[in-house]
Every structure is written in structure tokens, then in C-alpha cells.
Amino acid sequence: MHNTIQISEGLYYVGGSDRTLSRFENLYPVPRGMAYNSYLLLDEKTVLFDTVDETVADLFLENIAHVLGGRTLDYLVVHHMEPDHSATILRLLQSYPTVTVVASAKALQMMENFFPFTNERTLAVKEGDVLKTGEHTLSFIGAPMVHWPEVLFSFDEKTGTLFSADAFGTFGALDGHIFADETQYGCDFSEARRYYFNIVGKYGVQVRNVLKKAAALPIETVCPLHGPIWRKNFGTFLKLYDVWSKYEPEERGAVLFYGSIHGHTAEAAQLLASAIAEHGARVEVLDVSAVDLSELVAEAFRFSHPVFLSATYNLGIFLPMEQLLSDLGAHLYQNRKYAVVENGSWSPQAGSLIENIVSGWKNMERIGERVTILSSVKEAQTEALRKLGERIAEDIRSES
Numbered sequence: 001m002h003n004t005i006q007i008s009e010g011l012y013y014v015g016g017s018d019r020t021l022s023r024f025e026n027l028y029p030v031p032r033g034m035a036y037n038s039y040l041l042l043d044e045k046t047v048l049f050d051t052v053d054e055t056v057a058d059l060f061l062e063n064i065a066h067v068l069g070g071r072t073l074d075y076l077v078v079h080h081m082e083p084d085h086s087a088t089i090l091r092l093l094q095s096y097p098t099v100t101v102v103a104s105a106k107a108l109q110m111m112e113n114f115f116p117f118t119n120e121r122t123l124a125v126k127e128g129d130v131l132k133t134g135e136h137t138l139s140f141i142g143a144p145m146v147h148w149p150e151v152l153f154s155f156d157e158k159t160g161t162l163f164s165a166d167a168f169g170t171f172g173a174l175d176g177h178i179f180a181d182e183t184q185y186g187c188d189f190s191e192a193r194r195y196y197f198n199i200v201g202k203y204g205v206q207v208r209n210v211l212k213k214a215a216a217l218p219i220e221t222v223c224p225l226h227g228p229i230w231r232k233n234f235g236t237f238l239k240l241y242d243v244w245s246k247y248e249p250e251e252r253g254a255v256l257f258y259g260s261i262h263g264h265t266a267e268a269a270q271l272l273a274s275a276i277a278e279h280g281a282r283v284e285v286l287d288v289s290a291v292d293l294s295e296l297v298a299e300a301f302r303f304s305h306p307v308f309l310s311a312t313y314n315l316g317i318f319l320p321m322e323q324l325l326s327d328l329g330a331h332l333y334q335n336r337k338y339a340v341v342e343n344g345s346w347s348p349q350a351g352s353l354i355e356n357i358v359s360g361w362k363n364m365e366r367i368g369e370r371v372t373i374l375s376s377v378k379e380a381q382t383e384a385l386r387k388l389g390e391r392i393a394e395d396i397r398s399e400s
């Protein structure tokens, strides 16, 4: 079977979507599957941009044979060596033994570490290098640590097409449409946000470096390695990348993360949320035991005012909350105003432990006093939570 789609004159989509995968990278749930994009350009020379994950390899190889229609494959450009895009290189080389692999020197070295062979036909390229394929000229742009060290973008000068590796990718299979402007994607970036913050987000500085270089290019179309292709309204996505890579909140609002064993801390979260909403600010409540960690991380980055409410657990922080804090720290979470609520039946400790962790992050300012609950919310804590909610709401509204 083959399933290819023409993108523009001479350029074809030859990738595929996997809907059987439960967790991307064996970690992030992908209930709507995952797309592994690959693109084939027919010019005087034929050029394939990246391979795909093993799960869609058969379809991919049939797609290439179909589009080539008997021609040979001249170049394989490898933008990124992570196996979701490189796993099929060996099979591709077996099918097209005369293909020249075009990649950064680092990627070529990584290739030898991944595969039990040394490929003789290689062309090492770096930023500023160009490859003429006939009517098209490809130029290469270094994108180190977006999100691996060897990453390159390439740019087709004739059509203004940017091949952006994992940047501007998203979780989710392609639903027949391959262009972002044919779908609702672009109204709701929740899966793109979750993808960005969990996979690329730690490397905000490196993302900004490559955004600067991209700004100088006359981009018409962006072809990422996951998710839809952008040919219209790319500015919307670019603006989000600008905000995200600066670690700035995307929306002014509170996000309440609660970790509760028997439900009392959950009640406190609900009460606090009501107070914030009552005072006119946006608020969202998330149970750290129920919502996937990747979603918690994405929502933390989305909002300006996180609140951490946790039960004390063996003189520590309730485990899913501890895990969230550890993941946020690892992703360089910063630039937020935060509040803390703790609960304990004999020796509440969670609050000070949370504050210790958060105080190690950059530009985090605590708002209001820590609220301590002894087992259940009484009148005094109801009052304290209402006050805290009002304070948070005022702060959110003050800068909006």
C-alpha cells in the first residue's frame, strides 16, 4: 500500500501515522497517535528529507518507491538522528545503495553509533552550506540542541520551504489533511504545547537562537517532522514559540495543582479556585494524581500563577506533586508568581519543602502566605484561602 500527498510542485509527503502507539518516547501518552513526517523532492536529483519510525517503515518505503516511479534516490538529508526519524535509514540504504547521506558531521558520527555499518556515501554539511539539486537549492541552518546536538534545518530557496526537524511539531496523527490550515489546528495548540514543553522546552535559549536565524528567511511553508505542515498563518505558531522559548506565561491566570490522598486538599483547591474565579481571574484546577505529568507540565508553562497544594507524605511532599516539581525544575520553569498550600495530620511539612524547591528556580515570587491545613479545612483556613484567592486574582488582573 502507498499513501502519498503532493505538497507543492515536485514535493511529496511520504511519511506515515501510527495510531497503535500508547506512549511516545515510551513516556508521553498519545491518544490521537503520532505522525512521522518525511518529504520527497523530485528535482534533477531526488532528495528525501528524513526517514521515519520503524512502526511506519513499510508504508514509507512503498511511498518512496511510488513517488520515485522507477527513478533512483540521490540524496537522503538527515536533520535529526533520533530513532523516530532515523530508525529506517538502514533499510533505506539497503533499498537505495547509491544514495548519498547528507547530514551534519555530528549526525554522521551518531549514525555509526546507531547502526552496525559505515556508510561510504556521505556529505557532511554545516550552517551556510548549500546543495544544488537542479532547480532547487537547499541551504542548511544549524539548530543545535533543538532538541538534540546534531540537529540541522534545511531551507529550499526556490519555494521558501523550511524543513524544521522537531521544531513546530506536535503530538497526534495526521487525519488525512496534512496542512494546518485545513484543520482546527491553529485554534487549539494544546497538543503542540504539550509536545514543546516536554520535549523541546528545556532548550529555550537554543530555540531562540534558531528563531533569530529563521526570521531572516523568506519562509512560505514549514515542514516539521511531526504533525501538520504550515503554509498559512504560521505567524500564530511563531508567536507562541517566541513566548514559550522565553519561559514567559502564555496566559494570565492561575493553575492549581493539588495532591490529595483523602480529599481534603482537593476541597481546599476547589475553595481557592472559587475565590479566584469570584474575583474575576481565570483559574484551572488539576489533580496531580489523575492528570498525566506531561499535561501538568504544559499547563504550568501556560499560566502565570501556579499554586501548589499538597498533602504531607511520610514527612515529604505527596509523591505525584514531588514528581511534578522535579519535572518543572528539569524544564527550567521560571518567571512565575506562585502560592503554596499544605496539609498534614500530625506534622505538615509539604509547604516548606515545596518552597525550598521552588526558591531554587529563576525569578519565582511567592504571593500571599502559605496556608496550612490540619487534616480538614476549618473556618480559619476557609478565610485564609478566600483571602489568598482574592490576592491571586487581583495580581492576575493587575497586569492584564
Ligand SMILES: Cc1cc2nc3c(=O)[nH]c(=O)nc-3n(C[C@H](O)[C@H](O)[C@H](O)COP(=O)(O)O)c2cc1C
Binding pocket: 259, 260, 261, 262, 263, 264, 265, 266, 311, 312, 313, 314, 315, 316, 343, 344, 345, 346, 347, 348, 349, 374, 375, 376
Ligand atoms: C502514607 C501516609 C503518610 C503520611 N505522612 C504524613 C506526615 O509525614 N506528616 C503529616 O502531617 N501527615 C502525614 N500524612 C497524613 C496526611 O498528610 C493528612 O491526613 C492530610 O490531611 C491528607 O490530606 P488529604 O485529605 O488531602 O489527602 C500521611 C498520610 C499517609 C497516607
Ligand SMILES: [Fe+2]
Binding pocket: 080, 082, 147, 166
Ligand atoms: Fe526528536
Ligand SMILES: [Fe+2]
Binding pocket: 082, 084, 085, 166, 225, 226
Ligand atoms: Fe521527533
